[in-house]
Amino acid sequence: MERSRRSRRTFLTAISGSALVALASTWASTETWALTGEPAPGGKAVGEELVTLLEETSARLTVQATEQRQHTVGLIDALLTTVTDLIEGGRYNRRVKLRLHALAANLAQTVGWHRFDLGLHAEASQYWIAGLHSAHTGSDRDMGAALLGDLAYQASWRDDPRTAAGILERALSGTRHPTARSLLQLRLARALAAQGERRATIRALTAAEHLLDISSGEPVPAWCVWMSSADVAVDSGQALHDLGDTRRAHHLIREGQQLLPPSRAKTHGVFLTYQARSHLDLHEPERAAAAALEALQVAQRIGAPRCVDLVRELVPSFKAYPGAQGVGELLDQVAA
16 A cells, blocks of 8 residues: 555656645636637637537547547547647637637546546646636636646545645635535545544535535536535545544445446446445455455456556455455456
């Protein structure tokens, strides 16, 4: 586990935790940033029909089932390049400019997650920061909060929960939709729990659950439309696990797994690793091995190396149960 944590830290060297928090503070305290990449006076005209085509193409690519998205990474990369080229070299009106920046922010978020899942953390953060600039240029506060939330998730992943909490506290000030705020509060709870801050963790978990139940007259932002009670249950369980409440954590994680729709395969794989860890903490190696083996198979099928790494982190704990049913098979598959 410790070696894995150290290796995660080495991936993200492009920007420090303090710089990320400072970036989040700047975003939270300013309404607009100076526009960059103004339309080139002699650039080729970019019309609304072209932008509509790009938006529709992006939407079709990003809503593919998780297992199929691994085949479209190059297409989404190319689409983002096309959009940024149009922003930098095209000629367009204000409405088209806002749509192009919104599209660039959404695509940058997706590309960043591709890089994150592949363990390319410096690249992921660079895409998310670029997306943050596009979202701010387009006056999309919700999308800006989403990208800060992704940077915070990454900070938690690389075992820097203090940075994650600092980013999330700023992000929460910039979005008003209750579902968006619920997701950010849930991530904040995970960061606080990792620091052992029980009271603040419970407060954030309570807020996340309450906000998810609030009706809003506005549509849920696309970046968090998947947010559900399954996420609240599992991440609440993980937070309580970090605080030492193992049995309650195990119950919530199992409950969340049952609520999760089949279409969210990557999340299912991640949740299975949480379930496996909770079984290990309860000294139930057979159940832990079954959950970990399923998580490994899901991760390999959908092409998610990050989820494979989560299973590998459990290997030292499984080695304490060499004779338990399923442990040998799991260790063989991890080593293959």
